[in-house]
Amino acid sequence: MEVGFLGLGIMGKAMSMNLLKNGFKVTVWNRTLSKCNELVAHGASIGKTPAEVINKCTITIAMLSDPAAALSVVLDKDGVLEQICGGKGYIDMSTVDPETSCKINEAITSKGGRFFEAPVSGSKQPAETGQLVILAAGDKALYEAAIPAFDILGKKSFFLGQVGNGAKMKLVVNMIMGSMMNAFSEGLTLADRSGLNPHDLLDVLDLGAIANPMFKGKGPAMLQNNYSPAFPLKHQQKDKRLALALGDENSVPMPVAAASNEAFKKARSMGLGDMDFSAVFETLKVLKHSS
Amino acid sequence: MEVGFLGLGIMGKAMSMNLLKNGFKVTVWNRTLSKCNELVAHGASIGKTPAEVINKCTITIAMLSDPAAALSVVLDKDGVLEQICGGKGYIDMSTVDPETSCKINEAITSKGGRFFEAPVSGSKQPAETGQLVILAAGDKALYEAAIPAFDILGKKSFFLGQVGNGAKMKLVVNMIMGSMMNAFSEGLTLADRSGLNPHDLLDVLDLGAIANPMFKGKGPAMLQNNYSPAFPLKHQQKDKRLALALGDENSVPMPVAAASNEAFKKARSMGLGDMDFSAVFETLKVLKHSS
Amino acid sequence: MEVGFLGLGIMGKAMSMNLLKNGFKVTVWNRTLSKCNELVAHGASIGKTPAEVINKCTITIAMLSDPAAALSVVLDKDGVLEQICGGKGYIDMSTVDPETSCKINEAITSKGGRFFEAPVSGSKQPAETGQLVILAAGDKALYEAAIPAFDILGKKSFFLGQVGNGAKMKLVVNMIMGSMMNAFSEGLTLADRSGLNPHDLLDVLDLGAIANPMFKGKGPAMLQNNYSPAFPLKHQQKDKRLALALGDENSVPMPVAAASNEAFKKARSMGLGDMDFSAVFETLKVLKHSS
Amino acid sequence: MEVGFLGLGIMGKAMSMNLLKNGFKVTVWNRTLSKCNELVAHGASIGKTPAEVINKCTITIAMLSDPAAALSVVLDKDGVLEQICGGKGYIDMSTVDPETSCKINEAITSKGGRFFEAPVSGSKQPAETGQLVILAAGDKALYEAAIPAFDILGKKSFFLGQVGNGAKMKLVVNMIMGSMMNAFSEGLTLADRSGLNPHDLLDVLDLGAIANPMFKGKGPAMLQNNYSPAFPLKHQQKDKRLALALGDENSVPMPVAAASNEAFKKARSMGLGDMDFSAVFETLKVLKHSS
Known part of the structure; x- marks a missing residue:
């Protein structure tokens, strides 16, 4: 063929x-x-x-x-x-x-x-x-x-x-995936900052009801600040923006997706747009202010 | 023994x-x-x-x-x-x-x-x-x-x-789980409201990088408005509150967990505290206002 | 002329x-x-x-x-x-x-x-x-x-x-105004639900550093569930959406505006789009769930 | 006396x-x-x-x-x-x-x-x-x-x-004030980043329905990165935390206050706790990431 x-x-x-x-x-x-x-x-x-x-x-x-x-x-x-x-x-x-x-x-x-x-x-x-x-x-x-x-x-x-439904389904899946990445990043940061070993958290998560290939696959790399791009952050943010626009058309409030979108925008403003979308993890780290 | x-x-x-x-x-x-x-x-x-x-x-x-x-x-x-x-x-x-x-x-x-x-x-x-x-x-x-x-x-x-680390690990895991439930609920709602079949979404999710036992286990029941309590919503909200308090102590901003917490509080205010925490799905449905 | x-x-x-x-x-x-x-x-x-x-x-x-x-x-x-x-x-x-x-x-x-x-x-x-x-x-x-x-x-x-700057300035002003309306609505609701007289809150606010004509003008009507439209809610939500889009283009994260936008979308989903934008207050009231 | x-x-x-x-x-x-x-x-x-x-x-x-x-x-x-x-x-x-x-x-x-x-x-x-x-x-x-x-x-x-009502009223007022500061900071940032003069924004705001002493008093200093403490940021964040806790007790969801609180926590994590609470403005600026 x-x-x-x-x-x-x-x-x-x-x-x-x-x-x-x-x-x-x-x-x-x-x-x-x-x-x-x-x-x-x-x-x-x-x-x-x-x-x-x-x-x-x-x-x-x-x-x-x-x-x-x-x-x-x-x-x-x-x-x-x-x-x-x-x-x-x-x-x-x-x-x-x-x-x-x-x-x-x-x-x-x-x-x-x-x-x-x-x-x-x-x-x-x-x-x-x-x-x-x-x-x-x-x-x-x-x-x-x-x-x-x-x-x-x-x-x-x-x-x-009909045409459009594939695009919509993809946006919905990526919107969920992005929000999960924020939830995961917040959990890893909270574990680390409150005296736990974030590697233990990875092990515990992998045994429970929310175990999933994304956490297992990306977690260890994230803990090494490795964001080699599989799915670039700027594309994740674009999909989130489009999903929120779809929600807007249909009067669906999505407060968690909206908070997630702002975190991805923050990451873009930090120059992380071309890294893997897991680099949203960086937005939670302690940063010095500019002035 | x-x-x-x-x-x-x-x-x-x-x-x-x-x-x-x-x-x-x-x-x-x-x-x-x-x-x-x-x-x-x-x-x-x-x-x-x-x-x-x-x-x-x-x-x-x-x-x-x-x-x-x-x-x-x-x-x-x-x-x-x-x-x-x-x-x-x-x-x-x-x-x-x-x-x-x-x-x-x-x-x-x-x-x-x-x-x-x-x-x-x-x-x-x-x-x-x-x-x-x-x-x-x-x-x-x-x-x-x-x-x-x-x-x-x-x-x-x-x-x-040391004592306290078990409690902290549990709070971190539940915090991630709760935010994932919001992400999942928002996705199911957006799919439905924008003309997709939410059961297709369950199938697509189950084949991808974010497939996990919670989505698979709770999704079909949620689509039938079945929230028979495995983990009561009020306990999920309590854990989220405690996780946010732990983040507060350690200066960890967690915008997605915070948005999630408000959704669970909304659900509590709707009288859903004793149902399964997946009942947070209800907060996204179209409701009539009271006045 | x-x-x-x-x-x-x-x-x-x-x-x-x-x-x-x-x-x-x-x-x-x-x-x-x-x-x-x-x-x-x-x-x-x-x-x-x-x-x-x-x-x-x-x-x-x-x-x-x-x-x-x-x-x-x-x-x-x-x-x-x-x-x-x-x-x-x-x-x-x-x-x-x-x-x-x-x-x-x-x-x-x-x-x-x-x-x-x-x-x-x-x-x-x-x-x-x-x-x-x-x-x-x-x-x-x-x-x-x-x-x-x-x-x-x-x-x-x-x-x-240049053309466009008037539109942008207007969006920025309305974005701030909308978020302030959410802050005000949350304050009135919290006062009422925690045993204070919300009319006392109006008096206290009017004497302080955040006294402004909008709180003074709309507060008493809101406490009577009067949302006679001066600025329709659906237009406020549209402006907020456009302001967020402008922020997206310029990589400006705006987490409070994003949370506010979701509240206005929630209000739209409750059928309040043609009322005054102060009707976002209704999203905070106790509602029965639908199922 | x-x-x-x-x-x-x-x-x-x-x-x-x-x-x-x-x-x-x-x-x-x-x-x-x-x-x-x-x-x-x-x-x-x-x-x-x-x-x-x-x-x-x-x-x-x-x-x-x-x-x-x-x-x-x-x-x-x-x-x-x-x-x-x-x-x-x-x-x-x-x-x-x-x-x-x-x-x-x-x-x-x-x-x-x-x-x-x-x-x-x-x-x-x-x-x-x-x-x-x-x-x-x-x-x-x-x-x-x-x-x-x-x-x-x-x-x-x-x-x-009764004792407690003064404390509650104060928390409610400060919660509103803090969220307004976020709204104001987001507006100033969006104006600047999208090609407007933020001083024009101050003038426009001061003529409209949301004109208030706080915007007028703190705006010019904020545009010069001057956060000399009148009300320290860490105290604003403490009040916001307490207001959210009061809302939690009374099942009042407050999504905008919650997003605002995370921004103030972010500011604390940047070492701004002892500056004026208007320093939350800094959280919106472009920062380099740490890794």
Whole structure:
């Protein structure tokens, strides 16, 4: 099977590599084209523009960093829209707000193309091991055609109905995840500052009702101030902002998510936006004031 | 082995029953003595007062509802203190604040008794199945003598040093757990209100980095407005208050825990204090105003 | 002097009436035209569309309810843009986000028109008594031409520089005002629930360092559950949302504004959006839960 | 009239000086006795211990820094309790929690003494100019006897009923004041960071519905990073903590006060506890992280 792949960041690179390694023919594009080299070394072709990838492939997958990038790849000069047409399908796996996803859907379908969104749950490691959870919504026939690719990229895929629902589900999951990271960070800080061994806390947590892979995976690194980015903090904060906006539209008060969002904004203001989102831990440490 | 057991609430009843079923001789006491009947039917003896239990047993375990009850059982007329003496040990497994635990320690040791605190992580079900996590701190020799009982009550026990550290560890764990429950409740509400199926959210969560037994166990019941108490909301709010007080002493800002605490207080003001702490979910639902 | 006036809600009606009473010739338009009748009775002319008002008047003022209305009046069929041209000026006094204001500016100036934004501080009563504070930003020559009107509408006007700055200043002021309303509501509730007379609290506050017209003006009505709308709650929440978005862009964490915003969202979910924003007081009262 | 005066901090010194300057005979005591010198230079007598002051004076006023100090001055060796008796009155004007005030009341009245609490609203400057607002509660006959002193110390005094009510009123006022300071700080920061002149914001605020002496008085100093202590931040945070505890007892959720409290704790953790409470402004500035 042949697919196009737009966007080779942390996630996109791992995903396209998995497709290559499992026998797919993949044509890749990235804004900084040099990032394509490693994939070419593993057998990928290059498209010089998004339009060129669409022209060459029946199905193209995109994995971009934010809503602006997701829109620009479709709408800008040499973008997806210039070549999409009846018989071609476009799958956006970026995490974007529901509104952006709907705009892309309208643009693609107005040219006769098929579209669904398919944001994922899971960051760097699940992307590398093909263990993502895929949240698809939109054109069901295209979804079914894409299942062989999803079988490689993920451990499970959901079809959630109309375009926008995948984006919403992803935002909800990331909102919960972010708030849990704050709760975890506050607990580690309180343990340490009140005379307990935070490593004991990790052990106790791992035996109880709230044991989860995130605490187990990130806890030891956080205690060493290691925030090597799996899911960059600025993206977590963006998702939290979008989830709060979704709550605002639907009159859902979410006081804990709101407090969490401010902590992530604080972390961004400290210059931690490109680190892993677990770096929100730093906002709780004792800091000297500036004046 | 023979032990005394003071306090037969949800937790104490399950724990003392486990001891009985595993061959321990158990002498029980409860403020409302009729609650002892079921245990007597399984072979327990009754002590009419805490003092009588202490008098009869070398080691006595207490599992009481709050700091006031924990203090009163020790200090009041016919209380533990009247009979505790050299050669006798007292283990308080209630969740109390570190200060209360230290007061009890001073009272017991001033009479020559041995003491350690041993609050647990886990509520009704782990108590029934002997899968508690035990957070012991205080007299290490007494701790070692109690290990046969702990092997039945829990799946793992930690010895954390000086009296107060068990209480602190428990508060930290419960604080994290409470904030996670808010994050989970906000996510379920947002999913529902923005057109997603909250049961899909449960499935997606269970496949990802934040999958944990609490979400899996409580989620389906919450979606049916079922808040049958495993861990009463008023106790969760009490623990959150005590954790925030501990943070206050140590200048640890905890904005997410603080927002969470206010949500639990809101729930208490709605009359939900005796339901399971997952009833904080109700605070997010659409309510009519009163005037 | 002759001016056009678009939008006759609570604010616009009071403002255009002041202009009429002070000798201005005013041509008014409102989406529901029947709202013009009272002004016509005082000597105003009617324009059947925004375009007709612009066509007739050299300077037109708009006072609309939200960013969508502000854009629609300019861009829709029969809107401002159809008749604006060199030599004509348009002043938008609505409270909108900076981005909306910039869009309107671009549209007007692209046709050769002059534009500035001039949101106001102050609600119904200051509008009626000509005591608004006017926050102007944009075309300075047009601002100077409008001063005779501003002398009637307000007690003071500021010129704050480039388009967008008036909108931003207004959002900042309203954000502070909203958070103060929460602080005030929490204080009144705490006083009442802990056995004090909340009327005594009003007297004490009015004598101290935080005495202010809002507490003095709204406090007694709030204690009678009277939330007759001077500044509707849904508009306060909108402004708070926009202020938080502005903070997000500039990496400014604002934990108190975020908590306040959630309280206003809670109030909206209780159906209080059209009442005065002081109705956020209701969110603190004891409510029965729904299940 | 002759009065004793215990505690010569910022507040106590200004207050006792006012009494002296208005013809009262004043006997002063302070833990660090050297602080009495300036008052002696203006005609005060010294008592070497609280007991000595009580012995000498019919009515003694105390103004101490916190609940611990307020209790210690009464209960410790050489304290008030050693000399209080029928015919003597004790007035505690410190800001303490209601529980502490009740303890002091019990101690004093058990010896036949009369007592009322009288915390004040207002800090350094109103103390110096005799413009405090006095919140009295307790023994009404003693209150009436103290009116000549209150006429000098304050511009208005309230009698609020039973002991504890003065303390509660004070906590409520300070809670509102602290949250307003956060709202103000967030507004100043947002203005500055989004390209506005924060001095313009001060001018706009001062013309509107939320104009108040605190914003006007502290704003300009805050913009110069000047936090010379009128009301120390650590005391504001203590009052906020006590107000939240009062809300907890009465099931009053106060999400904005809770967020505010965490900001003040953050400020304390930055070493700002002894500066003016307006230094909470510093928590919003851009800081470098520590690791």
